[in-house]
Amino acid sequence: MxxxxxxxxxxxxxxxxxxxxxxxxxxxxxxxxxxxxxxxxLHGKGETRRLRLVHVVLLTLRALIVAGIALxxxxxxxxxxxAGGAGERPIAAAIxxxxxxxxxxxxxxxxxxxxxxxxxxxxxxxxxAESVVFVVRATRPAIVVxxxxxxxxxxxxxxxxxxxxxxxxxxxxxxAVRAALARVRGSPQxxxxxxxxxxxxxxxxxxxxxxxxxxxxxxxPVDVAxxxxxxxxxxxxxxxxxxPDLSPGHVRVRVVVANGAAEPMSEVLSVRAGATAAARRxxxxxxxxxDEEFLxxxxxxxxxxEARLPPDDLADDDxxxxxxxxxDRDAVLLVDGDPSRRNGESGAYFVSRALSxxxxxxxxxxxxxxxxxxxxxxxLAAVGTVGLLNPGTLSPDRARALADFVASGGGLFxxxxxxxxxxxxxxxxxxxxxxxxxxxxxxxxxxxxxxKSLARVDASHPAVAGVADLLTEAHVGHLLLLENxxxxxxxxxxxxxxxxxxxxxxxxxxxxxxxxxxSLDRDWTDLPLLPAFAPFVRKAFSYLRIAGGQRPAGAVxxxxxxxxxxxxxxxxxxxxxxxxxxxxxxxxxxxxxTAVPGIYIVDFFRKxxxxxxxxxxxxxxxxxxxxxxxxxGGPPAVLVRTPASGPDAGAAAxxxxxxxxxxxxxxxxxxxxxxxxxxxx
Numbered sequence: 001m002x003x004x005x006x007x008x009x010x011x012x013x014x015x016x017x018x019x020x021x022x023x024x025x026x027x028x029x030x031x032x033x034x035x036x037x038x039x040x041x042l043h044g045k046g047e048t049r050r051l052r053l054v055h056v057v058l059l060t061l062r063a064l065i066v067a068g069i070a071l072x073x074x075x076x077x078x079x080x081x082x083a084g085g086a087g088e089r090p091i092a093a094a095i096x097x098x099x100x101x102x103x104x105x106x107x108x109x110x111x112x113x114x115x116x117x118x119x120x121x122x123x124x125x126x127x128x129a130e131s132v133v134f135v136v137r138a139t140r141p142a143i144v145v146x147x148x149x150x151x152x153x154x155x156x157x158x159x160x161x162x163x164x165x166x167x168x169x170x171x172x173x174x175x176a177v178r179a180a181l182a183r184v185r186g187s188p189q190x191x192x193x194x195x196x197x198x199x200x201x202x203x204x205x206x207x208x209x210x211x212x213x214x215x216x217x218x219x220x221p222v223d224v225a226x227x228x229x230x231x232x233x234x235x236x237x238x239x240x241x242x243x244p245d246l247s248p249g250h251v252r253v254r255v256v257v258a259n260g261a262a263e264p265m266s267e268v269l270s271v272r273a274g275a276t277a278a279a280r281r282x283x284x285x286x287x288x289x290x291d292e293e294f295l296x297x298x299x300x301x302x303x304x305x306e307a308r309l310p311p312d313d314l315a316d317d318d319x320x321x322x323x324x325x326x327x328d329r330d331a332v333l334l335v336d337g338d339p340s341r342r343n344g345e346s347g348a349y350f351v352s353r354a355l356s357x358x359x360x361x362x363x364x365x366x367x368x369x370x371x372x373x374x375x376x377x378x379x380l381a382a383v384g385t386v387g388l389l390n391p392g393t394l395s396p397d398r399a400r401a402l403a404d405f406v407a408s409g410g411g412l413f414x415x416x417x418x419x420x421x422x423x424x425x426x427x428x429x430x431x432x433x434x435x436x437x438x439x440x441x442x443x444x445x446x447x448x449x450x451x452k453s454l455a456r457v458d459a460s461h462p463a464v465a466g467v468a469d470l471l472t473e474a475h476v477g478h479l480l481l482l483e484n485x486x487x488x489x490x491x492x493x494x495x496x497x498x499x500x501x502x503x504x505x506x507x508x509x510x511x512x513x514x515x516x517x518x519s520l521d522r523d524w525t526d527l528p529l530l531p532a533f534a535p536f537v538r539k540a541f542s543y544l545r546i547a548g549g550q551r552p553a554g555a556v557x558x559x560x561x562x563x564x565x566x567x568x569x570x571x572x573x574x575x576x577x578x579x580x581x582x583x584x585x586x587x588x589x590x591x592x593x594t595a596v597p598g599i600y601i602v603d604f605f606r607k608x609x610x611x612x613x614x615x616x617x618x619x620x621x622x623x624x625x626x627x628x629x630x631x632x633g634g635p636p637a638v639l640v641r642t643p644a645s646g647p648d649a650g651a652a653a654x655x656x657x658x659x660x661x662x663x664x665x666x667x668x669x670x671x672x673x674x675x676x677x678x679x680x681x
Contacts, residue, residue, distance in 0.1 A: 003074040011070030018062040090130040092151070092187030094180035095120050098138040098198035099164060100171035101558075101626040105199070106313045107226025113166035115224040116197045120161050123195050123220075124154045133157040134183040138176035138198065139169045140559060140623070149186050168316050168597055169559040170623030173198055174207030177219075177639075181209065184217060192217045196639055199225035202630045211638055221635030232260040233267060234317035234627035236289070238307045240324045242368070242378050243295065251324050251378065253294040255307045259284040260629050273298045273305030273324060298324055298378065303617045304554075304599050317627040321599055321619035323554030324378055331383040332541060334369040337391035337419050338521075347389040347415055347520035347528075354534040355541060365541065372398075380405040381554070385544045389520055390417025392424070399428040404614060406432060407509030407567045408552065411544025416480045417519035425480070432513050434490030434506045435482040441500070444477050452476050452496040461493050463505070463514060463543040470532030476502065478524035479517040509568050512547040514540055555619045558597055561590035567614050570604035578620075594620045 003009065097120050103113040124133065132151035137143040145160060146152055152160070177196060184192040200223050237256035251273070259265040264286055270279035271294045284290035296305070308319040332355055336348035348369055355365040370379060372391045375398050380386065386405065394402075406412050412432065422437035430436060443452045453475055459468035476496060487506065493514070494503035504515045518524045520537075527533050556562045564573060566588045573585040578598025585591070594600070597620050603612035634640075 003076050005074050008074040009070060011073060012067055014066045014070060015063045017066060018059060022059055089191055090128050090189055091191035091193055092132045092184040092189040093127055093193045093195065094134040094136055094184050095123060095157070096136045096138055096176050096180050096194060096196045097161065098171060098173060099166050100139055101166070101168045101316050101622050102171070102199055102201055102629060103166045104314060104316055105226065105232065105629065107228055112199045112224045112226065117161060117164065119197050119222050119224060121158055124158045124161065127154045132187050132189060134180060135160055136176045136180045138171055138173045139167050140172040142172050142176040142179050144179050144183060149183065151187060167595060168622045169595070170557065170626055174209065178209055181213065181217060193220065195220045195222065197222045197224060199223070200631065200635050201225070202628060208636060208638055214638065219639050221639040223634050225631055229262045230260055230629055231313045232627070232629055233265050233309055233312055234258045234260065235307050235309055235320040236624040236627055238320050238322035240305070240322055242382050247297065249297050249300070249376065249378070251296055251298055253296055253305065253307070255292045255294065256289055257282055257284055257292065257309065258289050258627055259286060260627065262286055267309050269307065269309055271296065271305065271307045274302035275299060303381070304619050316597070317622055320621050321597070323381070323619060330545070331366045331368065332385045332387060333379050333383040334367060334387045334389060335372050335375050335391065336369055337372045337389055338417065339371045345521060347417060350528040350533065351387055351389060351520055351537055354537040357534060377401045380410070385411040385413070385541055387413045387415070389415045390419045392419040393421060394428045396428065403431045403508070404567065406511035406513060408565055409510040411511060411547055412513045413516070413540055413544060414513060415516040415520045417521060418523050420480060422480065432506070432508060433515060434504045435484070435486045438481045438483045441479055441481045454494055454502065455497040457494045463493060463540045464536065465539065467532055467535045467539055470530070471536060473532060474525060474527040474530055476518045476525045510565060512544055514544060553618065555621060556594060557623050558594060558620055560594060561592045562594060562618055564589060564591050564602055567604055569613050570606055572605045574603050574605070576601040596620065597622055
């Protein structure tokens, strides 16, 4: 306890004034004779004792009024701990406020975020006048306000924090603390404080600054995690892969559930894709992770799904969305246009054997083979490269799906064969070919080496680098002859004697098509029987795997950008988030408004057409590490050790002054009591 102006306590001597006046007036008061009736009134039923008591209390109140006036001018206070560690001198303060998804966990009558924000507001309101304040949100990446070195006053920081809410993003507590240290070090104030408010679960504790980095700055950690047992179960991972062994529309969905509760889990886990759903009860021990696999038949046109648990203390991680066929750049889909042939005769057989080879420095490819009438967009969404081998007539929907696949960055190896119909190829695959197909050219029997040999191979091209000389040994008996007037982006990689193109590359959007105008079986060429075949196929597919760059991801985490790639026939797009206003894009760009988990629909438009020319979907999920809610036993030791040392350290006052006498309230009560008793005297 102390006084702002202790010398004014001399005013307490004024308490003697009412006492002296009372003593003096009693000595000099006149004697008034009373009649008999008044004498009986004053002496009846203890009236004299009551009046004496009233006079004593009245005298005491008057003395207290004088003492109170002296105390009010001296301004007494009580030293109490300050939530922000602030003293009375203006300081540079940074409030590091964890606003990640784990702070939305309910417990102890509220969420960790509610307690954290109230702590931040209290710390801001207790700062000395003229302090410079920074607020750092410990999300990923950390957000510092204001974005310059001038800082805010406490009142403005209070208004900012009052408008905040917990996000669903991950935590970068270490980065946030470092950003706070940099801001307060750059401030001219001598006293510097950093208040770190978090639930301090094991995940965000990693990456905090060392004790040397904290030297000279007082750090006050505040743990706002609930103290009771946790009740949180989370869907932390979902993956889907096509199941062509069942049908083109079937997918296998693998769901990983984490049980962070203190008791074993027995909950119903459901998986949904469009109108198709499946559910089963999942048993998982406390602190364990459990895998479940579901088989779904996905309706045509559905590209995303969700896995869901019943709500608990942290509802945000009870649902997770997934792309039904997330792309694997190392996966190859072979579309067999002649599956009726015996094993060992089709082009798909030769290509799959070549791609499946393993060596120490080349792990090979993950190969899946489907019939051309089984091909679906789900298959295309799951792979990075497609081999379309000896196809017949593709349906318009499948041809359009292939064109979209290539335009978005996929690689396509298109090989002809006995099923190739020049008219059908020109009609359905024309957007992928360098030119329309004129006819099938007969050059002789390749088995008798009567066909044409490769006369020119561009050895500098990555698709044939290192195997160009070997390819010249092959003979070609039949191939597709193209029309004149090739499309832009086409170039010849290999040609026969006389300059007839055999291997042609064409860029389509972000993707690449390599067209082998002969077959990859033994019908039209002897190449599958030569040593050049396997290295050529592997070189070509390796080139296609990387030629289109990274295709846009089917799933990203909250706060991460997702690249939206425009197809060639679109000049505008509308992104429809799970909630809120749709956003317009005018060109390919990284879409950064991913703060809300859920399904995002992207519709691409062309001027003059009301209907979208193409649509795609991607999903945004919370960081699964935010579901790891194992408490580390309070703030880490590096933050608890908070001495302010060094040549630039100010006075480390960690208390604030709490006034003990509200001036007007106390004075008013005493005066009212004195007036009331004076009327009773």
